Amino acid sequence: MPEDHPVPGPADPAIRVVELRKTFVVPEREAGLKHAIRSLVRRRTRQVNAVDGISFDIAPGEVVGFLGPNGAGKTTTLKMLAGLLYPTGGGLTVLGATPSRREKDFLSRITLVMGNRNQLEWDIPAADSFELNRAIYRIPPQAFAETRDELVELLEVGDLVRKPVRNLSLGERMKVEIVGSLLHRPQVLFLDEPTIGLDVTMQKRIRAFVAEYNRRYGATVLLTSHYMADVVALCKRVIVIHHGRILFDGGLSGLSSRFAAYKTIGVTLDDPTIDLGAYGEVIHRDDQKITLRVPKLETSRITARLLSEQAVADLTIEDPPIEDVIETVFASGEDDERLPEREKVSE
Amino acid sequence: MSAVVERSGRPAAPGLPDRPRVGRVRSMVDLYLTEMRTAIAVQFQYRVANYFYMIGMVAEPVIYLVVWSSVARSQGGAVGGYTPGEFAAYYIVWTLVRNINIVFTPYGWEWRIQKGQLSGQLLRPIHPIHYDLGYFAGMKFVVLVLWLPIAAILSLAFHPTLQPSGLGIGVFFVALWGAYLIRSLNMWVLGMITFWTTRVSAIFELYMALELIFSGRLVPLTLLPGWAQGVANFLPFQWTFGFPINALVGKLSTTQLLEGLGMQALWIGIGATIIHFVWRAGIRRFSSVGN
């Protein structure tokens, strides 16, 4: 039934995930020496469904933000996509390959950058580690030099590549780390918290770089981040995951319209001293502008009232900041009663 | 820059092999040379630490040497066919063989998995064993430079008697790398046990103890009782210690020298085969459990 599926485009999706699941068995133990000794004999384990049946397609060249609180299953999913974890169930293809087979051709086309992991040799300059990657990925010397110089220039890494990695700051290390991860010009980038712990300037630099890389090479990017600014700047589409399930998959604006329970109305009055408390919650006011928070469904009614009852010089209706929306999403996920029993205790 | 843009301007086509790669054999040689260069760069920075390591290592044969020279002298000059001078030669060559023998240990595996290094290596299109083989081979060049003065001091202190044959010298240099390979492969097999149990150190220590006795590391194998020498013939250990040492110290016939190389090749083959199968199972396990 073709109606049930998206119409296949001219190219197959770069990433296709169907009902993907991953279950871990973790030992369970109470604190204390007594329990430690007891666990020598009997060991309690627990099943955790880290990823619990998720499906999505990502088209070539798309940049998708992967959002969720800690422990939502983001990293587990990324690791399955990169072929590091074997799925418990469901289907998964990246660039037409099955990641867990870890075919050389597949591995040569992807990269996984983790913000808190270090892949470059610690004790030698990054430039020497780059040489190692050249050999590993079998990159012809000419192409290697071109890509390296280009990446070095784009990220403004410059002389840093000649210092031992251990002497670099966190942000500098991340930049050379990214250069090293992209020397083989992967077509799919998995970025797990690439800006974690970095200052705002460095975050912006890396953001701009990812956007540029995507534009130049048409690479597909799947990005997780705690910083909404990363997501807003880079991703037209977001996938929100919570408790191993997808809560939302669509445009950033759609996220707001679906999950935001409120809108904000900015009003500029001829007489700024008038109290608008009767229309909604005043969340901000300055010399001219008053910002009101109103329930989403009431927005048009309140706007109409404002316009008819007050001398309004200017009026804007806005969605709340994306951070607030995300918070609402996760909070609603917590109480979502449709979520099935996730954990089973076994001995 | 324009060339790059032009080349990359075409849209990404998933699943199509579209870019040139360096040839297989050439790229392998390249990988090993680059790994070796990296190792030399890293290890040279740590020459002080490396010296500590070597002094600790040299203590072991010196102890054996002192004890057995003392025994030989008290027995009128020789024990088991070894004079103090020959013991000195045996244990000084021992230090070189031991240095060549040092490879990535199972302890490193634990670290490698915990720190996510293995994950990083799995993301790359090359079997991780090549990193270790290349890296540790490169390290040997630094070790060799550091070893020379130690060997000189030991020789001045203990007066070795060394009369190697031409063939012996040739076989020695081949056998050194044979020993390196056998031990690397064995340690890899042990290290991969980490996929199933988090602390493999006890098994590793057991291996080391068996190796100590049956390899010629503790004493030349001819000093062992006959039955123990028989057991040693069925184990890989002597091909990583006793054989290369004896090749240079000059206790082996031409036939024994060549047979020894053959035995080394056999054990390399066995090690490689085991790794092939255990690695597959191990990775399957690793990727279902995570880290």
Add this chain to the structure above:
Amino acid sequence: MDRADPIAGRPTRGIRAAARLWWVFFRVGAMNELQYRVNFFLELFQSLVALATGLIALALVFQHTSSLAGWSKPELLAVMGVHVMMGGIIQTLVQPNMDRLAREVQQGTLDYALTKPRDSQLVISVREVRIWQTVNVLMGLIVLGWAVTQLQRGIGVVQALAFAGALVLGAVMIYCFWLVISTGAFWIVRMEEISELFQGVYQAGRWPVTVYPAGLRASLTFLVPVAFAVTVPAQALTHRLTERTLLVAFVFAAALFAFTRWFWRVGLRHYSGASA
């Protein structure tokens, strides 16, 4: 069991406070180790194998000679017993802490330990414990007991006390030696190889240091105090120990401890973290 929190709210000086801190870490370390139950049996097995190796080496030597540098076979067995026992003590309490110190200095993560409101030398000395290694202490005691029954001259109270005293002094000296070298990690970044260095040199203690040529013997006494840790206690059991030697051991241990404390402080001042 003492349920009061031993870290917070009490005066942080003195031996009792130190002992309490040690006990807290010991408990955590023990619980951690207990998770790996297989390792107990493997450790036991491994300890037996190591013992067998030592006995084999001894047997090989005595296959060809009847005494080594004036020590008979049961006397050398006693030396071996002390060696194994002391090795067990070191591996249970000292080595794991020193390994961790060297590692943390290299990775620049030592700061966590230094921010604790306790004596820094104490903290870095008690954080780790490998309880399964105590198997070696037991094993050493068994060998020692076995050797003592074979000795021609028995052991009186004096010998036993001298033995215990020499053992404690030896352990203190080994700890100091190791900490001094580890403190060197503040200047020389990578010091993980110290373990290898020590393990190698410690093996020399398997034989009485009188076996070795004069230069080596001096190094094994004052440079790496293996002689004090193994040979001197063994001398106490075999009626070789003089009061003078014991006094030298005491003075040397005290001086070394004072030096270690001073050197650790100097090292700390120099420490700036690996990422700086």
